[in-house]
Amino acid sequence: MIRSLFTILAIVLLGAVFATIAIGYSEQQSLRPLAESYVQLVPRDLGAANVVTGILLPYRAFDTLGEVAVLFMVAASVGLILGAGHRRPEERGEDVQEAARPSSEIVQTGSQILAPLISIFAAYIIMNGHLSAGGGFQGGAVIASCVLLILLTYPEHQINVAFLSIAESLAGALFVLTGIIGLIAAGGFLDNHILPLGQFGAFFSAGAIPILSVLLGVKVGCELSVILDRFRPQP
């Protein structure tokens, strides 16, 4: 009885705290000065319809590169921790797990239909990063979800980790190289003016942003796929 009383009291107090926030909230009618300058500057200066991508890739390039580096370190450390145990289960003194049950026909057929669709969707997200919501990071995550679907459907399927690692490293090196070209040929690191801006809103526009998006997408997709593969029980 006392306990439920305390629970009710806690809920009421929490409700009071949130109620003051909710009552005091008023939606902003206009943009803040910084947001407004970005909203005006990105389409005019960078030629990108998606302001977020415009900020993320050319303006805050070092930040993005830091995020990519963090993801790379996560992939490397997951590989180090989970991939090191290549000894056989008997040697570790554990019970040998029986072979994974094959997935049912419905799941196999469903994933065969879905995997190409998800890949096309991922490519769409990556290629439209400068026009609408999306970009390299998001598309890469969708690619990894496709890989996860394949791993769930065919537990015995061997993913070519070496190829993924090479593709990932290549994409990362090209990303940095594009940034350095921007440093030499245009205004600064990862500047997108190394290519013509093109017509605003067209598929090929916004300078180097689509190229950077594709490289980011390949890199993130490969990295997350390798991480997913590491989480499988090693043979």
Place this chain on the structure above:
Amino acid sequence: MMELVGSILILAGAAFHFSAGLGMLRMPDAYTRMQAGTKATTLGNTLLLAGLAFYHPGWSPKLLIIAYFVLMTNPVSSHALARAAYSIGIPMFGGSGIDALRDRDRKLRSET
């Protein structure tokens, strides 16, 4: 007129979603809860998307793709989940009475 039809479809979809929620709360075991959630949300989502298509005819192709995606993924994923639950031995509600998978396995075993 179009908006009225769209509103009715969206309302019907919401009613199916409500029945899905009710089924999740009221059904006796994991399997019946799963089928209540899956069937009702699949139809509810399709109705919602159809209603949206009446509101914004320009969105129809994209909504069609989304509906196809939901129709593909929702039943398959709940099938996989239910099978996984069955294979780790989550008990069935006694009142359902029928276990087609067990019957099929027995039949296969007796044939070999």
